[in-house]
Amino acid sequence: MKPGLPPPPPRSIGTPLLMLLLLALVVASFASLDLQWAAFFAPDALTSAREFLAGFTPPETAPAFVARTLGALWETLAMSLVGTLLAVIGGLLLALPGSGRFGAVARGVTRVLLNVLRSIPELVWAALLLVAAGLGPFAGTLALAAHTAGVLGRLFADALENVAPQPEAALRDNGAAPLAAFLYATLPQALPQMLSYTLYRWENNIRAAAVLGVVGAGGLGQMLKYHLSLFQMQSAATVVIAMLLLVAAVDGASFALRRALTR
Incomplete structure (x- = not known):
């Protein structure tokens, strides 16, 4: 240590201890599961x-x-678009109290609601909503919206909490209404990040919408389940190819839009 320099801070054992715990968890997971690798790679299995x-x-x-198949592809795409749009609206409405703008109590209650919404997977939401909405894409769209609203609401709330409060406070000190100060000072700071989150969740919802058909929510997933259940493998292959092409196209479009937003 050079003269005049402060002593280095003491090393924390928290990080090594956490890594050891994670390593122990991985080892315990392999030990507790009956993984029959030999049977999986046996000649008969191959x-x-x-x-x-x-x-x-x-x-x-x-x-x-x-x-x-193209009709089902469009249905899957429409489910993801409408579900994501509804989730953005719901997530933004929940993000306002979730970011602490209406007090600690409203923040705590909203955060609990957001945890509940995103803790339930899309398939479970679809199975629940099929009882109320019936078979078809409507239940799948609502399932995507419910789960994604919980995810986006949490991300939007965090983004709003992390912006600099000084611009909004300056506008309000100069007589601006609270809503106008929020729209002109706080929201523009968080908007690029919120748009990026929205596009990323749209990518995920494309994949989720393709799977929701397994429980009867329409789209490519419902076609795939139907043909697989009848062992019509060639028809199922066409549906799988359509899924891959749709996911690839949406991933490319979302990536290009995110690049455009960050320039």
């Missing part, structure tokens, strides 16, 4: 897997079936 995958070729390309 032969069965190869025969199963061979049944997916060639994909179904009949014009009528392709048209139905």
Whole structure:
């Protein structure tokens, strides 16, 4: 240590201890699970897997079936768009009290509500809402909106809490109304981050919407479940390809939009 320099801070044992605990948890997880790797890579298992995958070729390309697949693709895309839009509206409304703008009590209650919304997976929301809304994309859209509102509400609230409060306080000191001060000073600071969160969740909702059809919520997932249940593997392969193309297109569009927002 050089003369005149303060002594280095004492090293904390918290981080190494946390890493050891995580390592112990991983080891315990492998030890507690009955992972039959030998059976998975056995010759019979590999032969069965190869025969199963061979049944997916060639994909179904009949014009009528392709048209139905495109209709289901649009339904999945529409579910993700509407579900994300509803989630943005609900998340923003919950983020305002969740960021502490209306007091500590409102913040605590709203944070608990947001935890409940995002703790329930989309599939569980869909299974619950199918009872009320019936089979079809409406229940899937509401399921996406409910779960994503919890996620975005928490992220939006954190973004609003982390912005600099001085610009809004200066506007209010000069006579601006609270709503106007929020819209012109606080919201513009958090808006780029909030838009980035929204686009990222839209990507996730595309994948979730494709899966929600398994419980009868419409779209590509419902088509996939139907054809797999009838062992129509070639038709199922076409649906899987449509899912991959949709996810890839949305990922590319979302990435380009996020790049444009950060320039």
